[in-house]
Amino acid sequence: xxxxxxxxxxxxxxxxxxxxxxxxxxxxxxxxxxxxxxxxxxxxxxxxxxxxxxxxxxxxxxxxxxxxxxxxxxxxxxxxxxxxxxxxxxxxxxxxxxxxxxxxxxxxxxxxxxxxxxxxxxxxxxxxxxxxxxxxxxxxxxxxxxxxxxxxxxxxxxxxxxxxxxxxxxxxxxxxxxxxxxxxxxxxxxxxxxxxxxxxxxxxxxxxxxxxxxxxxxxxxxxxxxxxxxxxxxxxxxxxxxxxxxxxxxxxxxxxxxxxxxxxxxxxxxxxxxxxxxxxxxxxxxxxxxxxxxxxxxxxxxxxxxxxxxxxxxxxxxxxxxxxxxxxxxxxxxxxxxx
Ligand SMILES: [Zn+2]
Ligand SMILES: [Zn+2]
Numbered sequence: 343x344x345x346x347x348x349x350x351x352x353x354x355x356x357x358x359x360x361x362x363x364x365x366x367x368x369x370x371x372x373x374x375x376x377x378x379x380x381x382x383x384x385x386x387x388x389x390x391x392x393x394x395x396x397x398x399x400x401x402x403x404x405x406x407x408x409x410x411x412x413x414x415x416x417x418x419x420x421x422x423x424x425x426x427x428x429x430x431x432x433x434x435x436x437x438x439x440x441x442x443x444x445x446x447x448x449x450x451x452x453x454x455x456x457x458x459x460x461x462x463x464x465x466x467x468x469x470x471x472x473x474x475x476x477x478x479x480x481x482x483x484x485x486x487x488x489x490x491x492x493x494x495x496x497x498x499x500x501x502x503x504x505x506x507x508x509x510x511x512x513x514x515x516x517x518x519x520x521x522x523x524x525x526x527x528x529x530x531x532x533x534x535x536x537x538x539x540x541x542x543x544x545x546x547x548x549x550x551x552x553x554x555x556x557x558x559x560x561x562x563x564x565x566x567x568x569x570x571x572x573x574x575x576x577x578x579x580x581x582x583x584x585x586x587x588x589x590x591x592x593x594x595x596x597x598x599x600x601x602x603x604x605x606x607x608x609x610x611x612x613x614x615x616x617x618x619x620x621x622x623x624x625x626x627x628x629x630x631x632x633x634x635x636x637x638x639x640x641x642x643x644x645x646x647x648x649x650x651x652x653x654x655x656x657x658x659x660x661x662x663x664x665x666x667x668x669x670x671x672x673x674x675x676x677x678x679x680x681x
Pocket of ligand 1: 379380381401402487488
């Protein structure tokens with residue numbers, strides 16, 4: 343089959359690779375679209391320990407079932423599906439507790455040596471599948487995985503409904519956080535970024551205020567937006583030190599700080615200030631099957647629309663597509679490669 347293979351930093355190429363085997367419990371999927379995720383971009387730039395040359399990345403997928411191992415029941419050929427790409431052992435205390443994202447054995451399709459979905463075919467365990475209604479457009483269904491990330495994060499960090507939220511980062515995760523904040527009834531939401539096109543997208547998606555951090559002090563702007571106190575909840579969806587610090591400075595006393603961005607590992611934060619202000623720090627990683635299920639169900643209801651900022655290109659344009667998303671995404675929030 344044809345696959346887009348990561349061959350060196352900033353270099354992907356189409357290669358012929360062997361078709362996947364279909365083992366017990368697995369289904370063979372024909373991939374129709376695969377989204378480019380921030381983590382794939384991180385890998386493309388050569389910044390990911392777990393994405394080395396020779397790998398087929400990709401884990402955000404819309405597909406149809408081509409074949410089933412005889413051991414699989416409950417699914418049929420030609421059925422339209424997406425799948426949870428995070429595979430866990432199913433038997434450790436974290437898995438048994440419903441925290442499969444914390445399984446010591448977790449693996450992700452498109453990482454390590456487990457090939458992902460920038461390819462024509464993939465074989466996945468049937469237990470990872472979710473049925474997609476025929477009526478749900480591909481450009482919406484492709485958001486199941488990033489939406490699950492945000493659903494999980496809100497489950498971790500929010501109790502009740504904060505009155506104000508500041509979101510740092512207007513990329514796909516920030517935009518989905520904005521959408522979810524709106525659906526959850528958070529009354530006032532502001533979004534910080536330095537990409538003007540993405541700020542405009544955030545404005546059209548319902549942000550009460552967008553803040554261009556290239557032009558103004560984001561923390562001061564968030565404080566002004568919240569009557570001087572700071573936001574009740576702050577979401578940091580980029581993961582660099584300057585924004586992590588700005589996020590803390592934008593949170594009011596007693597705020598909940600939700601850190602999702604994973605660009606940089608180490609950052610200095612003003613811990614004494616945070617302690618005196620009782621700013622609660624939450625971190626959130628990936629999602630559980632429950633979050634993925636909820637993401638698919640929410641997409642089925644079609645309550646929001648990111649398609650004006652969703653771009654579709656062929657798998658053969660993978661290299662150019664990655665360069666664009668890594669260096670100059672413009673207004674594109676999600677680029678999906680179609681096979
Ligand atoms: Zn992703
Ligand atoms: Zn486990």
